[in-house]
Amino acid sequence: MIAEIGLGLLWLAAGLAVLQSVLGGLALKLTHRPDLGGAIKPVAIAQGVLATCAFVVLVYLFMISDMSVKLVADNSHSEKPWLYKFSGSWGNHEGSMLLWVTILALSGGGIALLERRVRRDTLIATLMAQGLIALGFYAFLLFSSNPFARLNPAPSDGNGLNPLLQDPGLALHPPTLYLGYVGMSVAFSFAVGALLTKDVGPAFARAMRPWVLGAWVFLTLGITAGSYWAYYELGWGGWWFWDPVENASLMPWLAATALLHSVTVLATRDALRAWTIMLAVVAFSMSMIGTFLVRSGILTSVHAFAVDPQRGTFILALLLIYIGAALTLFALRVGTVREGATFEPVSREAALVLNNLFLTVILGVVLIGTLYPIVAQAMGQQISIGPPYFNPAAGSVALLLVVAMAAGPLMRWRRDGAGALMRRMALPLALGAVVMGLVRLMAPEISILSWLGLSAAALAAAGSLAPLWGRNLRRTPLFTWGMVVSHLGVAVALAGMATDTAFMKERLVAVSEGEAADVGPYSVRLVMVAPVIGPNWTALEATMEAQRGTSRPFTLKPQARNYSNPPTDTSEAAISTRWDGQLYAVLGKQNADGSWQLRLWWKPWVTLIWLGGGLIALGGVLSLLGRLWRERRGLGEATHA
Amino acid sequence: MRKLLLWVPLMVFALFAGVLLRGLIAPESGTISSKMVGKAVPDFTLPAAIASHPGLSSADLKSGKPVLLNIFASWCLPCATEAPILLELEKQGVEIHAIAIRDKPEDVVAFLRQHGDPYARIGSDVSSQVQISLGSSGVPESFVIDGKGIVRMQHLGDIRAEDVPKILAALKAAE
Numbered sequence: 001m002i003a004e005i006g007l008g009l010l011w012l013a014a015g016l017a018v019l020q021s022v023l024g025g026l027a028l029k030l031t032h033r034p035d036l037g038g039a040i041k042p043v044a045i046a047q048g049v050l051a052t053c054a055f056v057v058l059v060y061l062f063m064i065s066d067m068s069v070k071l072v073a074d075n076s077h078s079e080k081p082w083l084y085k086f087s088g089s090w091g092n093h094e095g096s097m098l099l100w101v102t103i104l105a106l107s108g109g110g111i112a113l114l115e116r117r118v119r120r121d122t123l124i125a126t127l128m129a130q131g132l133i134a135l136g137f138y139a140f141l142l143f144s145s146n147p148f149a150r151l152n153p154a155p156s157d158g159n160g161l162n163p164l165l166q167d168p169g170l171a172l173h174p175p176t177l178y179l180g181y182v183g184m185s186v187a188f189s190f191a192v193g194a195l196l197t198k199d200v201g202p203a204f205a206r207a208m209r210p211w212v213l214g215a216w217v218f219l220t221l222g223i224t225a226g227s228y229w230a231y232y233e234l235g236w237g238g239w240w241f242w243d244p245v246e247n248a249s250l251m252p253w254l255a256a257t258a259l260l261h262s263v264t265v266l267a268t269r270d271a272l273r274a275w276t277i278m279l280a281v282v283a284f285s286m287s288m289i290g291t292f293l294v295r296s297g298i299l300t301s302v303h304a305f306a307v308d309p310q311r312g313t314f315i316l317a318l319l320l321i322y323i324g325a326a327l328t329l330f331a332l333r334v335g336t337v338r339e340g341a342t343f344e345p346v347s348r349e350a351a352l353v354l355n356n357l358f359l360t361v362i363l364g365v366v367l368i369g370t371l372y373p374i375v376a377q378a379m380g381q382q383i384s385i386g387p388p389y390f391n392p393a394a395g396s397v398a399l400l401l402v403v404a405m406a407a408g409p410l411m412r413w414r415r416d417g418a419g420a421l422m423r424r425m426a427l428p429l430a431l432g433a434v435v436m437g438l439v440r441l442m443a444p445e446i447s448i449l450s451w452l453g454l455s456a457a458a459l460a461a462a463g464s465l466a467p468l469w470g471r472n473l474r475r476t477p478l479f480t481w482g483m484v485v486s487h488l489g490v491a492v493a494l495a496g497m498a499t500d501t502a503f504m505k506e507r508l509v510a511v512s513e514g515e516a517a518d519v520g521p522y523s524v525r526l527v528m529v530a531p532v533i534g535p536n537w538t539a540l541e542a543t544m545e546a547q548r549g550t551s552r553p554f555t556l557k558p559q560a561r562n563y564s565n566p567p568t569d570t571s572e573a574a575i576s577t578r579w580d581g582q583l584y585a586v587l588g589k590q591n592a593d594g595s596w597q598l599r600l601w602w603k604p605w606v607t608l609i610w611l612g613g614g615l616i617a618l619g620g621v622l623s624l625l626g627r628l629w630r631e632r633r634g635l636g637e638a639t640h641a
Numbered sequence: 642m643r644k645l646l647l648w649v650p651l652m653v654f655a656l657f658a659g660v661l662l663r664g665l666i667a668p669e670s671g672t673i674s675s676k677m678v679g680k681a682v683p684d685f686t687l688p689a690a691i692a693s694h695p696g697l698s699s700a701d702l703k704s705g706k707p708v709l710l711n712i713f714a715s716w717c718l719p720c721a722t723e724a725p726i727l728l729e730l731e732k733q734g735v736e737i738h739a740i741a742i743r744d745k746p747e748d749v750v751a752f753l754r755q756h757g758d759p760y761a762r763i764g765s766d767v768s769s770q771v772q773i774s775l776g777s778s779g780v781p782e783s784f785v786i787d788g789k790g791i792v793r794m795q796h797l798g799d800i801r802a803e804d805v806p807k808i809l810a811a812l813k814a815a816e
Contacts, residue, residue: 317659319661327650327651335647371657371660374663591751
């Protein structure tokens with residue numbers, strides 16, 4: 001009965017989405033009927049509430065392990081720890097799509113409830129676009145991925161959950177990314193709304209900016225967490241694999257980063273109008289393409305857990321309708337958007353345009369690399385594209401981007417002098433050059449990309465802190481702090497990536513109990529291997545003692561796990577974080593002579609990568625709070641932002 | 642002109658959507674056709690990987706008799722699982738040569754002692770140079786090479802029992 005209530009709620013929410021779209025369209029046409037526009041807000045709010053209730057019902061079904069519901073039976077098990085029952089409700093195709101649409105409906109309700117900055121007709125057009133997007137996803141759920149479908153007869157117990165996904169990270173990773181994707185859909189709705197009502201200007205940009213900022217923070221967190229998850233859970237010792245699904249989350253982030261900067265230009269200086277609209281469309285397209293790539297199984301990947309061409313076709317159809325319509329609207333309407341304010345070639349705006357350009361190029365590189373295998377397959381070839389393409393192609397542009405990032409905040413809006421800029425950049429440039437020389441002298445063997453990466457990181461770290469120079473720190477606005485912290489985060493992450501790539505040590509050894517192997521500065525001794533038992537798995541656990549020089553030894557316990565239901569083998573890496581890096585150990589198979597295969601890595605400063613990711617997101621949060629705070633106090637836009 | 646330019650994004654998107662659609666409806670293809678098929682193996686000379694077997698050069702693959710060239714490594718787990726199949730093939734009279742990738746002699750000796758030794762010659766490719774020139778990207782991989790040194794078939798991954806007829810047929814066709 002409960003599942004049927006959930007389905008009913010979903011149908012009702014879909015009905016309200018229809019109503020919301022129709023009301024919006026009518027209100028825009030019949031301007032003499034203001035009551036139509038007035039009705040759209042409560043409808044949007046009600047739709048958000050209904051979708052949330054449907055999602056809560058699904059979570060409840062998972063928590064009570066109702067095995068008569070097909071989704072629960074396929075993806076859960078009554079013996080599973082409660083946290084994984086809970087997160088299992090969205091760790092599958094149907095549940096994750098329901099979560100998607102729930103967040104979408106909630107943000108629609110949020111706009112209706114809170115948004116007061118944009119013109120009334122723009123708000124109505126935005127809510128109409130939101131209703132249409134939600135409608136597509138309701139249709140998708142109801143017609144091809146019903147999460148509440150029953151099983152008759154009901155099985156006595158469920159089929160478990162992919163043990164790779166049985167991890168606290170899973171409870172957070174997909175919802176975080178979805179919050180980001182959906183935030184992009186709100187930015188998209190705003191862009192469509194502003195195009196429809198020809199209202200592209202600073203007010204619209206200010207309404208859109210918190211959504212873009214928020215979405216960007218979640219995407220940043222999602223990517224950072226996803227990278228760490230792959231790092232410790234897959235046991236391959238790497239933090240980025242250019243896997244199609246990783247790329248699918250990186251591409252919206254790149255577009256969102258570009259959008260974040262161009263929307264600031266629009267809000268502050270009323271320039272880059274058409275470009276900002278275009279980016280909003282691109283950013284949402286990338287989110288949809290990301291969803292499509294993951295859900296269609298068109299590219300094989302560890303993440304694509306629901307491979308179904310019919311569903312892929314459905315998402316592709318939605319993509320075609322939304323993006324096709326938006327781009328058509330863009331082509332028809334953007335000519336009517338007046339040209340915004342102008343600026344000089346050396347100015348903050350110009351630096352932000354450069355930033356957008358570099359980000360777009362990287363986005364293009366990643367998109368081509370991700371999709372080329374599909375193109376090649378269409379031409380009858382099977383290929384896969386990996387780091388040898390992505391690292392130099394995306395990495396070299398990223399280095400230019402980092403340099404531009406260091407210079408941008410040091411420039412004035414509208415017009416600046418090249419000489420003055422060079423004076424302000426002198427210290428960061430000098431620091432970059434010193435690091436460049438030092439690294440060359442001390443480690444001439446490392447790759448060019450790592451070498452330049454380390455130098456650029458030093459330059460960018462100094463450059464990102466430079467805007468604080470000579471300021472009263474207590475009176476510096478919060479959003480300026482946000483920018484500084486985010487930019488510093490980029491430098492920190494870059495330093496971690498370059499150091500790990502250049503100085504990482506890897507050993508694959510066979511050792512018997514009592515023997516030791518060296519990796520980097522550490523000597524790792526295998527003490528013993530013994531079986532251990534967990535809640536729904538058994539494992540072989542190695543106890544290792546690692547010691548650097550004569551310092552105090554510490555213990556590492558990697559496991560080779562065997563999940564009982566369904567039977568699956570996984571490897572749990574043991575990672576020990578030291579102040580200057582991580583020691584990473586994986587237990588392999590036993591050899592015939594009784595020795596064990598061990599994989600050991602010493603990864604200097606690798607933690608900086610995720611620390612940097614965290615700083616980038618923190619900067620976004622500070623910026624968001626700073627903007628909201630300033631608006632609450634009614635100070636309007638600060639031109640020195 | 643500017644008007645036309647505004648439609649460019651839509652056209653790019655249409656092209657892109659076409660590619661996705663094509664990829665979606667194209668049937669899944671399980672076989673991988675190698676670029677090497679029909680080409681002669683590149684010239685190479687590899688030292689012996691272990692004392693008991695001679696090394697391998699491209700000349701050894703032009704003896705007039707079709708052979709199976711197996712690329713393996715002692716540190717590779719799927720290589721161990723395919724070992725019994727290779728032994729079976731050798732029993733049926735197939736001449737098997739091998740290239741050991743980034744391996745040490747003592748490890749190869751231990752591997753062969755544990756999993757059996759189907760190989761006539763084993764070359765040692767410590768830097769993967771020959772492997773790359775053969776168009777092989779991983780271990781294990783196997784090539785069917787005819788008597789004149791022309792690659793007739795490339796098999797990616799471990800050879801399983803169900804692959805044996807296909808490989809025997811390719812060897813027969815190469816005669």
